[in-house]
Amino acid sequence: MRRRCEFSLSTDDAGAQTIALSGRLLVSSIAAIDRELRAVAGPVAQVDLSQVEAIDTAGAWLAWRLADEHHARIVGASDQAQRLIAAVCPADDDTPVAAPRLPTAQRVLDSIGDYVVGAGRGVIAFLGFVGAILIASGSLLRHPGRFRIKALVRQMELVGVSALGIIGLMSFLVGIVIAQQGAVQLQQFGAEIYTINLTGRLAFRELGVLMTAIMVAGRSGSAFAAQIGTMRLTEEVDAMRTIGVSPVEALIIPRVLASTFMMLLLGFYAALCAIVGGATISTLTLGIPFMTFLVRIQEVVPLHDLWVGFIKAPVFGAIVALAGCYQGMQVEGNSEEVGLRTTIAVVQAIFAVIVLDAFFAVFFSEVGWG
Incomplete structure (x- = not known):
């Protein structure tokens, strides 16, 4: 029978102890004596390993x-024991390990440089992504039989029909806020009737489309990034390429078209809901009859305000879909990347929508549609 791991204590004339270990000093056997060894007190001069038959790292x-x-x-200690002990000795070094810290100015400049380089590469990659969509669109125009109409209808349902409830409620409440706050300010000048002008023009020109685009970015843009990103992780996109199916044609183009078209309808729907909300609060607090409010809207809101919303809506929808699909196609590595890219898609889409909205405001003012 193989000997277990044991130890003994001996004391010399000076009172110094020697701990003699014997047997098999292995990870499977040292647990039995570890607690007793920790309890040894008094001065210990030597640890004798001459009786150790086998030893490992533990x-x-x-x-x-x-x-x-x-x-x-x-x-x-045997030669093997000496080599193992020499190997484990440095592992107990408690010297703090820290990377050299660069000066603050250099770290800031490094961060800015990394950001600029990353932004430049991102722009180039996004242009390549848009180019791939244009090439795939041209291919579909030459071969319309490959266009996936069912996928388009399904995405239109997810982007548009399923969002009617939340967008309608949000726009209704926004209309209430605009009318109520506008009336509070206009009452100081006895101009409460201009609450109708304020609500109608803001709903059709700005908030109806802008708030809808932000809602679609958070709802559908994030879904696009998460869906496509998960397909990248599970190698479904690679499998599609293997069997000769273009991921751009099958996944991206239906989503971009659905978001572009449905934003046009959702923006108009949101503007109507905002006007209904404004009419409701005006009836309750200002004494303006509901139907009078709606009739007055037709008189005070110019037709070009409606066209402004119709022009901005599809652009916003395309931007939201492109941001979501692009970030989804960039997912690689692990599931954490899906959440990261989804967050980036929503932030980029909302930022781009707000920047474009400011550009449109200046542009339409310059062409006389202000």
Whole structure:
């Protein structure tokens, strides 16, 4: 029978102790004596390993720790034991490990440089992505039989029909806020009737389309990024390429078209809901009859305000879909990347929508549609 791991204590004339380890000093056997060794008190001069039959890394660590705690010498160690002990000794170094810290100015400049380089590469990659969509669109025009009409209808349902409830409620409440806050300010000048002008023009020109685009970005843009990103992780996109199906034609173009077209309808729907909300609060607080409010809207809102919303809506829808699909196609590595890219898609889409809205405001003012 193989000997177990054991130890014994002996004391010399000066009162110094020697701990003699024997048997098999292995990870499977040292647990039995580890607690007893930790309880050894008094000065220990030597740790004797001459009776050790076999030793591994765990046993070498035990012997070295024992000697280190009592400031003792290790004697009688075999060549193998000496090599293992020499290997485990540096592992107990408690010197703090820290990377050299660069000066603050240099770190700031490095961060700015990395951001600029990353932004430049991102722009180039996005232009390549848009180019791939244009090439795929041209291919579909030459071969219309490959166009996936069912996928388009399904995405139109997800982007548009399923969002009617939340967008209608949001726009209704926004209309209430606009009318109520506008009336509070206009009452100071006895011009409460102009609440209708304020609500109607803001709903058709700005907030109806802008708030809808932000809602679609958070709802559908994030879904596009998460869906396509998950397909990238599970290698479904690669499988589509393997069997000769273009991922751009099958996944991206239906989503971009659905978002572009449905934003046009959702923006108009949101503007109507905002006007209904404004009419409701005006009836309750200002004494303006509901139907009078609606009739007055037709008189005070110019037709070009309606066209402004119709022009901006599909552009916003395309931007939201492109941001979501592009970030989804960039997913690689692990599932954490899906959440990261989804967040980036929503932030980029909302930022781009707000920037474009400011551009449109200046542009339409310059052409006389202000």
